[in-house]
Amino acid sequence: MRIGVLGTGGMADALGGRWVAAGHEVLVGGRSPARSRELAARIGAAAGSPADAVEFGDAVLAAVPADAAVDAVGSAPGRVVIDCTNSVAPGRFVLDEPRAAARLAEASGAHVVKAFNLCHVDVWRLPSLTFEGRPLGVPLCGDSPAALDVVRALVRSIGCAPVDAGPLARAELLEAATVFAIGLWMGGTDVRSMFPPVTPELLQR
Template identity: 35%
Template sequence: MKIGIIGSGNMGRALGVRLAAVGHDVMFGARRPEQSQAAVERVSGGAQAGSNDEAAAFGEVLVWTMREPDPAAVLANPALLDGKVVIEINNRDYANEARAGVWFEKAIAERLQDNAPAARVVKAFNTIAMESFDTTPEALRESSAQTFVAGGDGDAKAAVAKLAGDLGFQAVDVGSGPAAFRGVEALGDVIRIIMIDAGRGGRAHLSLNTLPEPNLQSVGAREASTYR
């Protein structure tokens, strides 16, 4: 398949290199020609370098790596997206939006903590459907069941983690503050969409895993980043 990479930074380079390695025809686009050319040099089987507009014209499928949602700010000819499959891969500004928790309104747990400031509120179990509490702890442990936990009091989270373990769930500590509360609550929204709209039912489950160490040395090192 012909793939156009719109923006050849860390993720654009990595995705394009790997898509080329598994047999796709890739053109890397960038605002700076040297950036797209540097990405091409990582591809042993050959790829093309060009501008973002050239990559958009080339690809049947486009990988949109720019946080900018207005095509007119990225492409001289935004109509190049018409009829194309466009894969948008971006996240919000981590430092100024995600970490500050501005990506959603206040979580229920946040509001509860605000209204009961002396309480030690912990968000947990909201990604677990009722059916799973009718399952033995042994069976849940065997399936690597998890619950995501957020809160500002370490001892309180440890107590919740102990209770989760008694039920058969591993507790995954997401952290504290607005982003943690809102993130865990958002995971509850995600799993319900999967359960209900996608038809997977109450046994659908979210879990955190650690992927294997990178072993291909093909996509290059991460460019300097402020993790924004």
């Protein structure tokens, strides 16, 4: 699959590198041509402008700060755009823009899928994404069945398991959960201790 990566930071590096290793064609497009070329050379991708990345990809990863995503994607009607951003108010662990993913979809005309935002960038750099014998689950929020299929394939290609998390309107809940969990992680709490295994049958009792 052809993947355009917007940005040259940690998530662009980690996910772009994993997708190259999985056999995908990746083009990195950042604001700095030099940094785009540097990252592309490091992960084995091509380099270009942000517009090149949007045009190139069967899917486009918006790996830029949340408040820069609308400008970075621009007009992209019908494109599949993966929003991995979290709109976090600096130092406060609360959402700065609750409707960030919906606003990106409205502004760009793209089929936006919220994904890959739940884990810290260093998780995506780990040698293995299998934990306690299970592949890492990646929640996806989106409205387009076709776009969700594309992103599910990309999730599986790096050894993870897609988790259907509902329509794009639920993306702000996913972001809020992420920000909440990050605040607990930073305080030294094992977030898993609050989410025991539960079956649908148990919830119906």
